[in-house]
Amino acid sequence: MRTTSGSSGWTFLSNHSHVLVCIADDPNVRLRDVAAKVGITERATQRIVAELEDAGYLSHEKVGRRNHYQVHSDMPLRHPLENHLEIGALLRVLIKPS
Numbered sequence: 001m002r003t004t005s006g007s008s009g010w011t012f013l014s015n016h017s018h019v020l021v022c023i024a025d026d027p028n029v030r031l032r033d034v035a036a037k038v039g040i041t042e043r044a045t046q047r048i049v050a051e052l053e054d055a056g057y058l059s060h061e062k063v064g065r066r067n068h069y070q071v072h073s074d075m076p077l078r079h080p081l082e083n084h085l086e087i088g089a090l091l092r093v094l095i096k097p098s
Contacts, residue, residue, distance in 0.1 A: 015044070015048060016048050017094075018038040019034055019038055019048045019052070020052060020057065020087070021091065022038065023058065024071045024073075024091045024095055027069045027071075028063075028068055028069075030066070031046055031067075049069075055075075055078075057072055057075050057087060058070070058072065059072065071087070071088075071091065073086060073091060074086050074087075075087050077090065
C-alpha cells in the first residue's frame with residue numbers, strides 16, 4: 001500500500017485552498033495557527049489572506065484583538081476548468097461536518 005506522504009512533496013490543492021479551508025473550518029482562527037497547519041510561514045499566510053480578500057473570497061472584521069473571517073462561498077472557483085462551481089462546493093467536500 002502506498003502512503004499519501006510521498007517524497008515528491010506535491011499535493012492536489014494549493015496553499016490558497018489550504019488557507020481557505022482552515023479559515024472556513026474556524027472563522028476565528030489565528031493566522032499563526034493556519035500557517036502551522038498548512039506548513040507555510042505566517043508571512044506567506046498573511047499574503048494569501050490578503051489576496052483572497054482582494055479577490056472577494058474572504059473578508060474580516062476585528063472582534064476585540066482578533067479577526068473574525070467570513071468566506072464568501074458563492075464566489076466561483078478561479079480556473080476555467082472549474083469556474084462553473086462555487087467555492088462553497090469545494091469547501092463542503094473538504095471540511096468535515098461538525
